[in-house]
Amino acid sequence: MKAPAPAWASSLNEATMEAARATLGAALLDTIEIAGEVQLHVTRDGLVAAMTALRDTPGLEYQQLMEIAGVDYPSRAERFEVVYCLLSLTRNHRLHVHVGATEETPVPSVTGLWPVAGWLEREVYDLYGVLFAGNRDLRRILTDYGFRGHPFRKDFPLSGYVEMRYSEEQKRVVYEPVKLAQDFRSFDFESPWEGAEYVLPGDEKAALPEAKGAPTPLTATQVQKADAAQSAKAAPSAPSEPYAKKDAGSTAETGAGKPGPDGGEPKPADPDVLPGKSSGPAGGGTGGQNQ
Template structure:
């Protein structure tokens, strides 16, 4: 029989213990859907992480992940989220820090060396600066990449594109050139319908087949068997060369003793050598 998976420890007392340990450096503590989130002041982040790691009853020894979130409508648009794990208590917690494009966040590489690469990812994707990181450079994007792709205002196509140039015999960067302009989408529910008329929607206003349901009123409906096309079908490309029906027996050769298919009526080919007996085609 397989052993059951270990259950995480409950959140009972975690928020109160964090409030007592962090004190004034804690902005807010929220427990939602079974998870605890601590919002900490940016300048007090380093000391708060040491407290969360070394305080008995908390003991979050391991940094699992650092993530970034972008809220363009806020004054401090970025949030840096630290996911901590307590190995002794089997419990997880999140620490949130708010910042903008210019204010750096204290690095925690001196507490957890793994934060070096994680902070580089947040810097590469969002442009958040970390003071104290000795190797703060891009880690996911290519050399010379412009902008930060996880920001909400970053264009979906980017600013430059790369290709291999046969003339230069190397990879070159060029400004993005779109084959067509961006289309404007209203992100409306397809079941509600758009406020504008799309190409092809005019077909929905025509009368449908006889007996089929239609959104038109009874006055606007035409009977299906009464609507006939008065226009002539377009001529085929081979119409000038098509066979025509004979209008009289004189044109068809009917009743003639020699309608033109006798031996003497066939053309003589100079390249054909007659064989003995004439042959079928001679």
Template sequence: MRAPAPAYAANDGIIDSAGAVLGAALLSSLDAVGEVALHVDRVSLVETMVALRDTPGLEYQQLMEIAGVDYPDREDRFEVVYCLLSLTRNHRIRVHVQTDEEKPVPSVTGIWPVAGWLEREVYDMYGVLFEGNPDLRRILTDYGFRGHPQRKDFPLSGFVELRYSEEAKRVVYEPVKLAQDFRTFDFTSPWEGAEYILPGDEKAALPEAKGAPTPLKADEIVKADAAKSEATAPPPKPKTTESPAQTGAGKAEPDATPKPAAPDLVKAPRKPRAKPAASGDAPSKPRTRKKPDTNNG
């Protein structure tokens, strides 16, 4: 195995080929951080997807994902992103369309049936309508859920809360009651970078370590190893000990004797060991104690 992950084909010529095929349906294109994004007209989405799938040199046969993005400051606040994969060329692109709460997006279930569930998810989370979807219902939230959770103006606490009622012996919905509501919203994406600077952000110009979070954009991120600290200048003169005065030890006395390791501890002299008996001498017999005579008187 030459690489831990498969190497995808290069992006060279993809935008030119797509522009020649799509024509006026291609509104804009972008090649950034190794990914190609095509912004197309919403009305001609189905024809665009068929062209990207069937045109030789493009051949994006598989729909991998449909995602939604919310930009509340835009006129068309919602952006639907289609992630396509070319199996024959091993290449990926993104197709973007813009819409609002009322204008429906043409469904691509006739091209890829898997889009049915993916479009239901975007509808459930953002409220985007898909024209032509045979079963456009909520898929992640409950039947009585109000609102769309992934919208930027959706309250963090929600509108209702669910709990089990001992009185009713069933699950009930009740309005959320909080002492303090979340009233401020920040619509700026952290990946695009905020215009203001929070305390401590000045230290995050580069990642602190490998894997550390950074406020920089994807095309501005530099590896942590690239940020090397300035090398410290060497000391003017290396430290040496050439004399006893530099080491801190005084001169030895003429009649100096080895001092014990602990001045307060003096070892007792060892007792001489008994000499073993010579080989010619008979070993001495041990003396036995004479027992008293108990037979007399």
């Protein structure tokens, strides 16, 4: 049975790059194929025209905008890179369009081509601080009201600048400078495979002569013998057979042979009949003749 959509092939990438070079012209800066995916690097001024051509040109036909992502490269002159992920339904192919930006140079909005770009551009603005010219609702969308800074930038501290809490005195949410409830512990940045110079709490229980897996000059045979010796010391006693009877040392342990509260008299067959000194035969009522 033939597949309902065209199968992906590596030759499709080459055809896509050739069609993009012929269609985009001066707006295209570079075409790269990385990990089986095509990247098109375009200029900011030619972004909207390039995206329109990628959507409407026969042979390209990237109808859907799937995602807009941001990347931060602090060492570059244009530290931010906005990545548009496009999908062609008719060609069963994906494409990435890259455009550079700075904090002061806005990127043209593509909300006129794909309305879904409104929310996606707001995410990039919120997390990276990239401005989008033409977006009529460029507000924060993920961070809190009054948040300062952009948390996905490489120079943004992991703990942030301010923290929020609800104040019972003021009956509202207040912002305060970050105060760590617990001091940072002293960390060593050695490789965990080299082993720390100190012993963590609890690790002393695993020491044989040398713990398994720790850096040790012992051979595998020596470690195995040490494990066997340690296991022999802590070996539990063999379990008894299930449902086996135990020998009692005396009747006090099991109650065997101990007279009951009625002095050993035979119990009535009927549980409703109470035993008495001059009761009738077993199974009889309480109306026995008393002499």
